[in-house]
Amino acid sequence: MTDLFSETRLDGQTPLAERLRPQQLDDVAGQAHLLAPGRPLRQLIEQDRLSSAIFWGPPGCGKTSLAQVIARTTRCRFVSYSAIAHGVKDFRALIAEARQQRQLYSRRTLLFVDEIHRLNKAQQDAFLPAVEQGDIVLIGATTENPSFEVNAALLSRTRVFVLHPLEVADIRQLLQRALTSPAGLADQTLAIDDESLDWLAAQADGDARIALGNLELVASMAQGRPVRAPELAELLQQRSLRYDKGAEEHYNVISALIKSVRGSDPDGALYWLARLIEAGEDPLFIVRRLVILAAEDIGNADPRGLQLAVAAQQALQFIGMPEGRIVLAQATSYLACAPKSNAAYAAINAAQAEVRRSGSLPVPLHLRNAPTRLMKAQGYGAGYRYAHDSAEGYLAQDYLPEALVGQQFYQPVDRGYEKTMAERLRYLQQLRQQNPPQP
Template sequence: MDLFESQSVDTQGVPAFSPTAPLAVRMRPTSLDEVVGQDHLLGEGAPLRRLVDAPTQQSHPLSSVILWGPPGTGKTTLAYLVAQASGRHFDELSAVSQGVKEVREVVASAKRRMAATGEETVLFIDEVHRFSKSQQDALLPAVENRWVTLIAATTENPSFSVISPLLSRSLLQTLRPLSPEDIRCLLHRALTDERGLGGAFTLDQQAELALVRLAGADARKSLTLLEAAAGAAGEAEETVISAHHVEVAANQALVRWDQDQHYDVTSAFIKSMRGSDVDAALHYLARMIEAGEDPRYIARRIMICASEDVGMAAPEILGITVSAAQAVALIGMPEARIILAEAVVAVATAPKSNAAYMGIDAALADLRAGKGGPVPLHLRDAHYSGAQALGHGEGYIYAHDAPHHVAAQQYLPDDLVGRHYYEPTMNGHEAMITKRLEALRELLKMR
């Protein structure tokens, strides 16, 4: 269900909601003071604060704005607040189901309205990243000529999903994910506010933890779950919403998942992949999924394990996990569970080596201990004027001119000559690297 279903509109086209609308709709902030989690955009003098606080159209011309942030962080709400506060007509389109035809109709109406009455228009486009390049191009004349003030919302990075001409003509504002405390604030407001549940229910501690966890950073999801849980409690003629009611509402078995469990299960998950126990790794993956962990977080942990624990023993595994993380971000749950499982199986069953990880940490330790003298003169940049007079590049041997394309010369600073950081294993692909590295180090020795 869309957040703004079951709505009417006022004389300016701004949605007005009935008491029978969903809880997430009824609890939409009516002022900036009710918006949570976006203080960096709404503080005194901040761009969005200035847009909303503008008292007249004439003295405060609005800039077009692109709002970038995760779902349920308030992008649509901010668009409504700007339109209401500025006194402009409001039109809303969704890039999911509408296209150039609807954009042109709105722009034509805005031009007629401006010519007839002088009233300006705010055009809100939700999920603007769903528009193709040509569809976004159709917005440019309207934005350039200020026929409309565009407020576009996107969950994807605008640098990749919004065309450059539209970005350059708009003010980009990034919304932050809501914190657990922000979600708690919204839940308690909905419990007590007359627009919400009006004090008819209370929330026990385990139910609150479950709602916060299941909602992630999504305000809309938290309120939708709360309303369903209140419905379950009401059907049982109870006024205290418990974890059982949340479980009924979420239609899933809730795994106990406090902060300790988060870290403990994540730790066991990584150690199981590192230890090559694929069955245990899949078990902990299932626990994380069932508990509502962000699949992108899980994908990041798998990528880290691929680089730290598989490493050069099977270097192709990192590419597999990176592709999996990208696919998870594109597809989302529940299908992302299959992609995550494939990545976990790949990491857990791969040969293991932490040699690259140990090598970079050893190099960093030497630097932090004060080791690492000046770069040898023959390796220094010799391309700028005066470099040769300083001896830069003198005596440098170009590797491709040497036998086997390996030039025997000093590469490390004087105080680290002979220091070996990378010590490959005999596992998987590193067995071949070990043999090759022995030959390379022999060739690099200066006679």
């Protein structure tokens, strides 16, 4: 177990982002919704009344920096815990020392756990007694949704504070501070224009660590000569998008794509598709979602939607990437523009709910097959009306179990091709009324 600052040695070899960590609350970049004067979290910190908390936010938004500021602002004893570096024996020693500090000196111990989602269930459970008894105040930091990654028991004993990605203006301010701060690049007199700083801030994708790392790289490569915006892209190559195939942002972006298609917005849909492609998402995962979407949200309003989605899947497997992005774009834009209906999706949900409610109702005799003489003698198939025997290709009869006659699961909408289907069903209902099923 270590003091939060005991192993931090700031020198020229220390990364710029580490050298410029804030020293007080007013130095923390962004997060005004939490740290502006009068906001609850700021008041709790300033009054030294902060209870166990989880800081949840993307990389580079200031979770660790905020924890360090809390350590400097409060009167608490502040230590850090690492699941990799420390074991159960260390944890027990920490709790014993925290309990002693509380009993002898009435001094609280704030335990900072970075990337708390990396702790296994047993490790997280080990915190519970100490948190419940007040021996420690836990501050956990995580980039992952704590609803999924933190044990429910531990989550219920903490308050979650959501940190947002930094705004471009916040990062721009950090970069300017880095250029003038003695702890930063002041001694290098880097000649970089405002347009270049704006570009660096925009390219950081809300991550202060990326922005400061890029600035430090530019400073080392500039070697005293002026830096202009056009050459920055070449120096830094491609920007890094915030995306993790196994984490929440993966689900956020695919959800945005699906909702954009469902909402008939091809521009939004293509933007989120581009985000997935640029982040390196598996194209077959994308096209699987499009196939599901075509059946669920478009359905019979445009049956060609499912055909096109399946064709896109086949084409993608045939040609691969990067050309496959064109196939994905065609399918996505078509589905977004197509008329929408979830009637088939709602119908199967309703039918399954009825099956679960009423169980295995017997198949009506007239619908049963009768391949043997005994079955015919038992009435199997008796009274069945062959639809093709009529000029209309339709003869009214009941196809549901007797207990469900009259039940309607499929209710087509009056949009796209499904409107034609609805008209057809209304016409068949008229024929049924004219020539009802025979008893």
